[in-house]
Amino acid sequence: MQPYSERRARLIERMGSGVAVIATAPERLRNRDTHYGYRHDSYFYYLTGFTEPEAVLVLVAGDTPRSILFCREKNEEREIWDGWRFGPDAAREKFGFDEAFTCAELDAKLPELIADQPALHYVIGEDPAWDGRMMAALNAVRAQARAGRFAPSGLFDIRQPLDDMRLIKDAHEQSLMRRAADISARAHRRAMRATRPGAMEYEIEAELIHEFRRSGSEAPAYGSIVAGGANACVLHYVSNDAPLRDGDLLLIDAGCELGGYASDVTRAWPVNGRFSTAQRDLYQLVLAAQDAAFAMVRPGAHFIDYHDAAVRVLAQGFVDLKMLAGSVDSVIEQGTYKRFYMHRTGHWLGMDVHDAGEYRARSGGQEWRTLETGMVLTVEPGCYVRPADDVPEAFWNIGIRIEDDVLVTADGCDIYTVNTPKTVADIEAVMAEART
Numbered sequence: 001m002q003p004y005s006e007r008r009a010r011l012i013e014r015m016g017s018g019v020a021v022i023a024t025a026p027e028r029l030r031n032r033d034t035h036y037g038y039r040h041d042s043y044f045y046y047l048t049g050f051t052e053p054e055a056v057l058v059l060v061a062g063d064t065p066r067s068i069l070f071c072r073e074k075n076e077e078r079e080i081w082d083g084w085r086f087g088p089d090a091a092r093e094k095f096g097f098d099e100a101f102t103c104a105e106l107d108a109k110l111p112e113l114i115a116d117q118p119a120l121h122y123v124i125g126e127d128p129a130w131d132g133r134m135m136a137a138l139n140a141v142r143a144q145a146r147a148g149r150f151a152p153s154g155l156f157d158i159r160q161p162l163d164d165m166r167l168i169k170d171a172h173e174q175s176l177m178r179r180a181a182d183i184s185a186r187a188h189r190r191a192m193r194a195t196r197p198g199a200m201e202y203e204i205e206a207e208l209i210h211e212f213r214r215s216g217s218e219a220p221a222y223g224s225i226v227a228g229g230a231n232a233c234v235l236h237y238v239s240n241d242a243p244l245r246d247g248d249l250l251l252i253d254a255g256c257e258l259g260g261y262a263s264d265v266t267r268a269w270p271v272n273g274r275f276s277t278a279q280r281d282l283y284q285l286v287l288a289a290q291d292a293a294f295a296m297v298r299p300g301a302h303f304i305d306y307h308d309a310a311v312r313v314l315a316q317g318f319v320d321l322k323m324l325a326g327s328v329d330s331v332i333e334q335g336t337y338k339r340f341y342m343h344r345t346g347h348w349l350g351m352d353v354h355d356a357g358e359y360r361a362r363s364g365g366q367e368w369r370t371l372e373t374g375m376v377l378t379v380e381p382g383c384y385v386r387p388a389d390d391v392p393e394a395f396w397n398i399g400i401r402i403e404d405d406v407l408v409t410a411d412g413c414d415i416y417t418v419n420t421p422k423t424v425a426d427i428e429a430v431m432a433e434a435r436t
Helices: 004-015 042-048 076-082 087-095 103-114 128-142 159-167 171-194 201-214 229-233 277-294 305-320 328-334 424-433
Strands: 019-023 029-031 056-060 066-071 099-102 119-122 154-157 225-228 249-254 256-258 265-270 376-379 382-385 398-401 404-409 412-415
Touching: 004 019, 004 042, 004 056, 004 066, 004 159, 019 042, 019 103, 042 056, 042 159, 056 103, 066 087, 066 103, 087 099, 099 103, 103 128, 119 128, 154 159, 171 201, 171 249, 171 256, 171 265, 171 376, 171 404, 171 424, 201 225, 201 249, 225 229, 229 249, 229 382, 229 398, 249 398, 265 398, 265 424, 277 305, 277 376, 277 382, 277 398, 277 412, 277 424, 305 328
Parallel strands: 019 119, 066 099, 119 154
Antiparallel strands: 019 056, 056 066, 225 249, 249 265, 376 404, 382 398, 404 412
16 A cells, blocks of 8 residues: 555665564543544554554565564454454555554564564654563563574664655655645634634634534644734643633634644734734734745755744844844844744644654754755744833734745745735735625
């Protein structure tokens, strides 16, 4: 089953030799005997496309490469309660594995699979119970030393090669992420239309979730931020339980997950449908910073370059608006801009909203990673102004972030979330339409 079988083959080639063991996420209790909604492990899903819990992938590299799935047994009684299961035979056929067994057989078969192999690759240190399970398998092989068997002498974290693979999105991934971005754009437009003074933040959150699910998304990709007024100055605000006030801005950071892939979109708009002068000034500044950042997203640029471009525009604006004193260079060198803009201008995006992958090159000391065609990242400058005696009062309690999802292309970048209203004129027009 492409593209998953192709990814397994690529990882096996990168391993060269040895055995990799990658488990999916466990089910988690919410309370007593009730579980949270299940979500697979991203690494496991990236290689399998398999969404059932209690599953493990084993990859054997070398002269005779194999991919082996361990999954839940076919059990008609459990299916009455919990739903349909593939079982090993159907999973092997559907997902293109060489072999498949029940998960109950893993501990017995694992020592045999890793015996006489030079290396064992797995996710080291993530889960103490899983570390213990791998050590038990190694010790089971070591106990056979007098029979001429030897345990792997090398232990490697499988995340490093997988992170590098996941950084470059293939055509299948790009298509899913574009669709997820379109759904999120519709959700933000719906939220704009529903915004009114006196509405509760959670009412607007409900509009987002409605559009996510109505359009086929599995769930929000992360906890939605729906922050009115001063709440927008809390970067990871998630209470979403305050009333919206006339004259405030509403900041929403929300994106859906589709087919296991995240979108991540942030917009800010006036609760009453019209930007005040101060709100407009800060909003246009953040928008200009984002435009400067977009211009630096291209193959060959370093990851830090688009952040630096956004910071320079923001710093100039903070000086021009009398929010900071000094020259633009001094504001940047001394870091005083961080009073109003304290986060990076983006991050990798993919199966995880803060997706896998290093930001600095592993070779070359402190050099930031070079952008390549096929990478997907966010571009999200912002401005957050808390009340202070040395800041014009008109700017107090204004929080703005403008975030879009972009694909690095051969000649620059493709903005996936372009259909989300963003200019002052477009936002005001959408909100005015809902009031007629």
